[in-house]
Amino acid sequence: MSNKEQLPVEETQNERGGFASFLKKTKAAAQGAFQSIAKALHRFTSAGRYEKMLASPEYKATSVKGMVLVLQESGQSVKAIERAQKAGRVVSLVVTYAFIGFMALVVLFPFYWMIITSLKSTTEIRQTQQTFFPNTVLWSNFVNVFKWFDFVTYLRNTVIVGIISTLGTLVTTILAAFAFARLEFKGRDFFFILILATMMIPGEMMVITNYITVSYLGWLDNVIGVFSAMIVPFWVSVFYIYLLRQNFKQIPNELYLAAKVDGKSDWSFLWQVMVPLAAPTIISIFILKLMGAWNSYVWPNLVASKDEWRLITNGLRNSFTTTTGDPQYGLQMAATILVTVPLLLLFIFFRKYIMRGVGRAGIKG
């Protein structure tokens, strides 16, 4: 029973007239006043706990026997209560929808603004009366943007780097995940924990030395080298190895043993049974990795010294940093749309795989 329900009390017993009754009533009133003060204090400070109050001598002095519990809802019909509950539910639902809807607008607003800004003229963008829809829809930004932003070259570079690094990652990930999930050999678990521990290390620890390494290998001054530098270090992803290993482990061992009986080698079992069965996870890895290549900025920015070697994100930032005077936001936003739309298309077509791949991270394995 909570504090709240017990307090509305009434004296019902010992209703006798005379001085004795008066004394009793005064005492009861005093106790009631004390209790309400104690309750107020408890509410105010929230330091007083229910148990504390129970233990207090004043509370013990109160005759609990003579108390009657008064329910808050008393005096209301069942229908009235139901109606009140229904009204409460509707109100809370409306509040929830309003909150969710408002947050959804906040999330979507930058995209809307990106699109309409790309269709505005520079003077309209910077005028003090902001417009929520372009006065004159200006498609020319999408033509002129190609003079500033070498989209085709950056797109080609990004696709090359993205595809090769993703395929390489898939090969190393599948092989490693298979070894960790199915094969038994000395030092397997130790090595697995060791590589998992490297996920804790911030990438910044590696970047400096890796930059020195690739410059020492002579990868920074020619096309092949720069592309190798953007691809090879990213052929390993510990997180995807972990993800795929968990998936491989779920495949029943009986299949493996049956394949052994049929005289299949580990190699053909991996590619003919395991990989097709784990296809959803592998597709998730493929898409997430491709998105990673599309979004990578730091490392390509370090190693790609020439403009024609840049990836899309570097190209985007570098094409619009050296503007003097008023920045041409219309062109900038047209370029950001060119960079954002392929990702959104990928999301529309592979939403399930992307969300599952990302969501898997949160489920304890």
Place this chain on the structure above:
Amino acid sequence: MIKKNNWKGWLYLAPIIILMAVFTFYPLISTFSIAFMKDYDYIKQTSAGFTFDNFAIVLGLAPTNPEAPVELQGYVTDVVRYAIPNTAIITFVTVPLSIIIALAIAVGLNSIPKFQKIFQTIFFIPYVTNSIAVGMVFAVLFDYNGIVNFLLGTMGREYAWIDLGAPTWKAMIALCIYIIWSSLPFKILIFLSGLAGIDKQYYDAAKIDSAGKFKTLMHVTVPLLSPQILYVMITSFIGAFKEYDSVVGLLGKPGTDATKNMYTVVYYIYDTISQNNVHYGSAAAVLLFVVILAFTGIQFWVSKKRVHY
């Protein structure tokens, strides 16, 4: 059979062992050792010997050139004056706020009967965008003649958020809003997957005890979601410590504008490469690593009491 498989297992692991040896384990050792080298030059591969000074120099406690006359002794002040405070503000503002907002959205999404999938997809969209591209969009939103100032009724250069001449705190607000916006989808997704795993019986029990909505949230949902909250907390603390892309996306080159230096720790580390000061960068990276490790450790330690598995 176990014996026969021994070499085979390592053969399957060979690609990742070779790649990780070169690009993970060697750099780790190398960065640690460069952090203790005096005046390391990566182009000439030379160093003037072993020293502990790099850490003190990075933290601004020791001059970069102690042998020189006093007026020529330089100090590395960017880290203490800009990078550490900025990184700390970003971390301690964006992480709690984004977790609270994401939790509210996730709980709200979980309780609505219709349009759940549509909203879920909408809230995930920022995850599949390019942080540089969207940073540039936010730069348009926070332009001094942009939509934010228009809605606030304060148009004009004197009310700039991120442009030249804007005060640091305003640029920081814009940056934090952008970081929270872009970090919501991952958190919402994780919280939703956690909410889906909570047994409905707990809510029925809470209803029988006539617990209110807020009480149910604080005493049922949050404790049962604590593994996901811990996971999100650790990953977002680490992410906030390493904030870099969003700064570049929103502000371009943050070190160039003297009035609002938005340097972060990671930005400093990358800058040392182009300045051929990697021994300072390595020292800063080691310090960052230690701080992240300590934070993760503290969170695990605290969670031992608080997290219900």
